[in-house]
Amino acid sequence: MKHLVVGLGYVGLANLAFLSSNSKDEVVGYDKDEKRINDLKHDDYYLEEAKLNETLYNEKRRIVYTSSINAFKDVGAFYIAVGTPSKEDGAVDMACFYEVIKDIKEHANHDAYVVIRSTVEIGTGDKVNALLNKDGKYHFNVISLPEFLSESSAYEDEMNPARFVIGVDDEDALTFIKRIRKKSLNDGVPFYSMSHVSAEMSKYASNAFLATKISFINEMSRLAESLGGDIVDISNGMGADPRIGHSMLNAGVGFGGSCFPKDTKALIYKGKENDIEMAINEATLMVNITQPLLFLKKIEKHLSGVKDKKIAILGLAYKEGTGDNRSSPSLYLAESLLKDGAILSAYDPSKTSRESFKKGFSSINVCPSLDEAVKGVDAVVFLSSSKEFKEIGETRLLKLMKGRYVFDGRNIFSTEHFKYCSYISIGRKDSLR
Ligand code: UGA
Numbered sequence: 305m306k307h308l309v310v311g312l313g314y315v316g317l318a319n320l321a322f323l324s325s326n327s328k329d330e331v332v333g334y335d336k337d338e339k340r341i342n343d344l345k346h347d348d349y350y351l352e353e354a355k356l357n358e359t360l361y362n363e364k365r366r367i368v369y370t371s372s373i374n375a376f377k378d379v380g381a382f383y384i385a386v387g388t389p390s391k392e393d394g395a396v397d398m399a400c401f402y403e404v405i406k407d408i409k410e411h412a413n414h415d416a417y418v419v420i421r422s423t424v425e426i427g428t429g430d431k432v433n434a435l436l437n438k439d440g441k442y443h444f445n446v447i448s449l450p451e452f453l454s455e456s457s458a459y460e461d462e463m464n465p466a467r468f469v470i471g472v473d474d475e476d477a478l479t480f481i482k483r484i485r486k487k488s489l490n491d492g493v494p495f496y497s498m499s500h501v502s503a504e505m506s507k508y509a510s511n512a513f514l515a516t517k518i519s520f521i522n523e524m525s526r527l528a529e530s531l532g533g534d535i536v537d538i539s540n541g542m543g544a545d546p547r548i549g550h551s552m553l554n555a556g557v558g559f560g561g562s563c564f565p566k567d568t569k570a571l572i573y574k575g576k577e578n579d580i581e582m583a584i585n586e587a588t589l590m591v592n593i594t595q596p597l598l599f600l601k602k603i604e605k606h607l608s609g610v611k612d613k614k615i616a617i618l619g620l621a622y623k624e625g626t627g628d629n630r631s632s633p634s635l636y637l638a639e640s641l642l643k644d645g646a647i648l649s650a651y652d653p654s655k656t657s658r659e660s661f662k663k664g665f666s667s668i669n670v671c672p673s674l675d676e677a678v679k680g681v682d683a684v685v686f687l688s689s690s691k692e693f694k695e696i697g698e699t700r701l702l703k704l705m706k707g708r709y710v711f712d713g714r715n716i717f718s719t720e721h722f723k724y725c726s727y728i729s730i731g732r733k734d735s736l737r
Pocket of ligand 1: 423451452453454455456511514518551552553554555556557558559560561562563564622623624
């Protein structure tokens with residue numbers, strides 16, 4: 305069988321690497337972006353995903369990369385993994401997705417499975433089924449197979465999912481997924497088959513729930529700070545209950561990335577469309593919007609205003625281990641600090657992140673090393689918990705900095721870590737020196 309993966313971002317490439325390394329079938333990756341295809345053909349992998357890139361490299365003789373629409377011929381299974389960003393009003397922008405559906409309708413030349421991996425507007429699976437199978441020559445069996453990959457471990461998550469959520473119309477579709485995911489089936493990974501709507505909602509509800517967990521702990525951090533508690537202790541105390549769990553319970557400057565903000569907004573939008581108040585999702589988003597604002601206020605308070613203060617922003621990507629700056633708290637903080645007159649330098653261990661940050665902020669000195677960013681500043685602001693940041697010693701900071709203020713938006717240090725610098729974090733007592 306020929307498998308065609310359409311859209312070669314995190315999801316598409318992880319799907320492609322999985323198919324190639326787990327079957328003897330023909331595997332083709334298609335993307336409209338010719339540069340991306342050319343780079344992939346020359347082993348130039350643009351994502352900072354070590355395991356994924358290694359697998360793609362090892363499989364290079366098996367995978368065909370192309371931008372040619374001819375790839376849509378003779379396909380037995382299409383996997384759609386194109387982007388579905390947010391529109392201004394929170395609705396899901398499905399334009400790229402429906403272009404692919406149009407291409408399938410026009411160019412496919414026999415029956416095929418159409419597996420939806422993109423996070424799509426709820427109702428899409430049924431709609432696509434109707435669109436593709438209306439007075440067509442061929443039958444397309446539509447399968448909703450939402451992905452649950454995190455950036456920085458995209459391939460590992462694709463290989464070892466906690467569960468499969470599968471929206472299907474018939475037994476044949478389910479059998480197909482069980483066949484291609486045989487190893488997981490044998491390993492006892494649960495397969496939940498359901499309607500398309502339920503599968504699509506499972507994806508949104510999962511992301512919204514995780515986002516809510518983060519906003520919940522962030523709300524608690526505000527109270528802890530006022531009452532003299534320590535949010536890290538509180539989070540440990542809560543997370544030890546297996547019904548709660550430690551994961552996604554770290555307070556910080558808020559969640560970013562291409563998924564949580566977009567998916568909570570999409571649910572709120574769907575609620576509005578259906579006259580249902582999505583109060584919890586609204587609150588999750590509100591806490592997340594105000595969280596960096598409160599952190600900014602703390603920076604302003606401790607530095608007695610930021611005008612003409614030299615500040616280093618450390619951690620530009622929305623989380624450690626990725627080069628992705630989408631909806632990163634660093635964007636909001638940089639913009640606000642600049643507006644208030646601060647002189648900013650910036651650094652992220654990821655070159656991709658630094659380069660894309662530079663494009664958005666020409667007046668910020670984006671540095672190629674941590675030391676250069678920190679040199680001569682009055683304060684440093686940590687916004688991600690990268691290993692490089694965790695390992696920075698106070699002696700090194702003291703040598704480089706002019707001032708003595710450390711703001712930690714991810715609680716990466718203990719409140720006792722700094723002996724000579726004032727340390728201000730989230731939901732914990734300030735250690736002022
Ligand atoms: C998220 C989900 O975790 C994946 O399951 C999902 O498949 C993916 O979205 C998607 O829809 O494609 P991702 O956006 O890569 O994955 O990142 P996460 O690791 O979940 O982190 C999201 C944000 O939450 C980051 O800004 C992170 O710093 C923040 N976060 C995470 C916290 O503030 N506290 C935590 O305890 C955990």
